[in-house]
Amino acid sequence: xxxxxxxxxxxxxxxxxxxxxxxxxxxxxxxxxxxxxxxxxxxxxxxxxxxxxxxxxxxxxxxxxxxxxxxxxxxxxxxxxxxxxxxxxxxxxxxxxxxxxxxxxxxxxxxxxxxxxxxxxxxxxxxxxxxxxxxxxxxxxxxxxxxxxxxxxxxxxxxxxxxxxxxxxxxxxxxxxxxxxxxxxxxxxxxxxxxxxxxxxxxxxxxxxxxxxxxxxxxxxxxxxxxxxxxxxxxxxxxxxxxxxxxxxxxxxxxxxxxxxxxxxxxxxxxxxxxxxxxxxxxxxxxxxxxxxxxxxxxxxxxxxxxxxxxxxxxxxxxxxxxxxxxxxxxxxxxxxxxxxxxxxxxxxxxxxxxxxxxxxxxxxxxxxxxxxx
Amino acid sequence: xxxxxxxxxxxxxxxxxxxxxxxxxxxxxxxxxxxxxxxxxxxxxxxxxxxxxxxxxxxxxxxxxxxxxxxxxxxxxxxxxxxxxxxxxxxxxxxxxxxxxxxxxxxxxxxxxxxxxxxxxxxxxxxxxxxxxxxxxxxxxxxxxxxxxxxxxxxxxxxxxxxxxxxxxxxxxxxxxxxxxxxxxxxxxxxxxxxxxxxxxxxxxxxxxxxxxxxxxxxxxxxxxxxxxxxxxxxxxxxxxxxxxxxxxxxxxxxxxxxxxxxxxxxxxxxxxxxxxxxxxxxx
Numbered sequence: 001x002x003x004x005x006x007x008x009x010x011x012x013x014x015x016x017x018x019x020x021x022x023x024x025x026x027x028x029x030x031x032x033x034x035x036x037x038x039x040x041x042x043x044x045x046x047x048x049x050x051x052x053x054x055x056x057x058x059x060x061x062x063x064x065x066x067x068x069x070x071x072x073x074x075x076x077x078x079x080x081x082x083x084x085x086x087x088x089x090x091x092x093x094x095x096x097x098x099x100x101x102x103x104x105x106x107x108x109x110x111x112x113x114x115x116x117x118x119x120x121x122x123x124x125x126x127x128x129x130x131x132x133x134x135x136x137x138x139x140x141x142x143x144x145x146x147x148x149x150x151x152x153x154x155x156x157x158x159x160x161x162x163x164x165x166x167x168x169x170x171x172x173x174x175x176x177x178x179x180x181x182x183x184x185x186x187x188x189x190x191x192x193x194x195x196x197x198x199x200x201x202x203x204x205x206x207x208x209x210x211x212x213x214x215x216x217x218x219x220x221x222x223x224x225x226x227x228x229x230x231x232x233x234x235x236x237x238x239x240x241x242x243x244x245x246x247x248x249x250x251x252x253x254x255x256x257x258x259x260x261x262x263x264x265x266x267x268x269x270x271x272x273x274x275x276x277x278x279x280x281x282x283x284x285x286x287x288x289x290x291x292x293x294x295x296x297x298x299x300x301x302x303x304x305x306x307x308x309x310x311x312x313x314x315x316x317x318x319x320x321x322x323x324x325x326x327x328x329x330x331x332x333x334x335x336x337x338x339x340x341x342x343x344x345x346x347x348x349x350x351x352x353x354x355x356x357x358x359x360x361x362x363x364x365x366x367x368x369x370x371x372x373x374x
Numbered sequence: 375x376x377x378x379x380x381x382x383x384x385x386x387x388x389x390x391x392x393x394x395x396x397x398x399x400x401x402x403x404x405x406x407x408x409x410x411x412x413x414x415x416x417x418x419x420x421x422x423x424x425x426x427x428x429x430x431x432x433x434x435x436x437x438x439x440x441x442x443x444x445x446x447x448x449x450x451x452x453x454x455x456x457x458x459x460x461x462x463x464x465x466x467x468x469x470x471x472x473x474x475x476x477x478x479x480x481x482x483x484x485x486x487x488x489x490x491x492x493x494x495x496x497x498x499x500x501x502x503x504x505x506x507x508x509x510x511x512x513x514x515x516x517x518x519x520x521x522x523x524x525x526x527x528x529x530x531x532x533x534x535x536x537x538x539x540x541x542x543x544x545x546x547x548x549x550x551x552x553x554x555x556x557x558x559x560x561x562x563x564x565x566x567x568x569x570x571x572x573x574x575x576x577x578x579x580x581x582x583x584x585x586x587x588x589x590x591x592x593x594x595x596x597x598x599x600x601x602x603x604x605x606x607x608x609x610x611x612x613x614x615x616x617x618x619x620x621x622x623x624x625x626x627x628x629x630x631x632x633x634x635x636x637x638x639x640x641x642x643x644x645x646x647x648x649x650x651x652x653x654x655x656x657x658x
Binding site: 023026027030031034035052054055057058060061064065067068071333334335 | 617
């Protein structure tokens, strides 16, 4: 039995490693890739590899599905643009939708679920009203405590779901919960955001990679108004910082191998087009109080996916091996493994998210509500 | 994990079970089916918790594709859990054909397709016709080829419900049946092994020639279904129409334009079969 998801990591890092797989190995690899929502990415990586016939059919399905997800994600972004046509602030696409809108390598074959957008915090009531009244979105759940919790302490509105299309939208006003330690410069994220290049697959245009605070959007290559004209994406440095924040500084590393693959692709692609990228990234990450998260994500990407990072960034930190144990905790049936490690990271995610007294209060309220339901 | 593998039409499954018994039951029912080397899908019959592994045992349906709020089934319904798990993989994961939630039988290379809500009798009708000179192709999914429009069989175990169980035991006394599962979320259920030809010829597709929307419990009647209405109903009956994009649209429009469609009402199996034969005679 294959012990953990290192076989998936190896296949993504070097597709040629799959040539050694037998039927059993392929079966495990596919189950793991599906469980980690990396099957589309894997299919993309293996598109030039000789694979057994049954496998090539499975990978074709995965590529066709990724195409569908990309289409749906861009369509959702279009729908949001129309609902927000009368909103004059910036609407910044985040994560998967941003990657495919910009034609970035991180978007190739990527699984995309919800639509994530970032707007100015003081505009949340306006944006919310437009989405509810003009867009056809509605609240997922009506629960006074959860609602108040989101609004007071989180980095996003409570999730909205579209009543016909059954798709969720997360409206962010920053990239980490307000109760977390680091306080990223949300205003700076918006200020430095850029228009996605209209050339699919072309990556971002030149001259957009320096993302100093307050920089205005870059003027060249305006897409036509119908094509997500009102939409922006984070600057190249902020995009990697958000990816690292999401992976390392928030949450329990569920879906971590995928987020780390995003990190690998972003660092690789941006550093290829901009020789100062890593230096700017470190500066910018420090400004957002997220350098430790970016540094760790870059080290893990280097270790697992072989990402090319600066010499000074390399090195080994004692806790990194725990992150790797957690990231690869998956067996050949697609089941989660290493329950204890998972539990530790689950506890850690709450610890990161709020100070102890608040955590106790939060858990007590949740417990009381669960008890009332029974 | 106890493991069982089976090939049903073009789709290959691996089913893992925390317990031995469900795998043995599946192996007995699917004894005549091929065993694939590399499965398209993995289904897992897991224990929802450590406690439920031993005490008041119940089965959680997991796998490559899962529903977030799926309710575990009692251990006695593990075969139903496996069936639901396999259906779910097809419904959410299959992209090689346009997938219709329908049953189908074949005669002389042409396929009769029947679709409708649960309780319409599409499954029972296909099983009955399978005993009367038609080749049974499937009672759950019909797979339409995206280029040729041909229907590919998906002849998994026939899933008989409620009154259909006794009716089929009379109509097909020689067939092999699984254990009776009572009081499932879908009523009483018993699986029946499809006729031999359905299994040995499961790679043989057939061109769709007639589409029926059966409806059980009304006086016998036939109503023509125009392509427009047919299109709307079939997009509802397909689980991957949207995901296939343009290819799905092309396959669906070709299907509704080229295949005549009728809604039929009936009160007994004999009535339905007489109606089907008459329509087949007239329209095909």
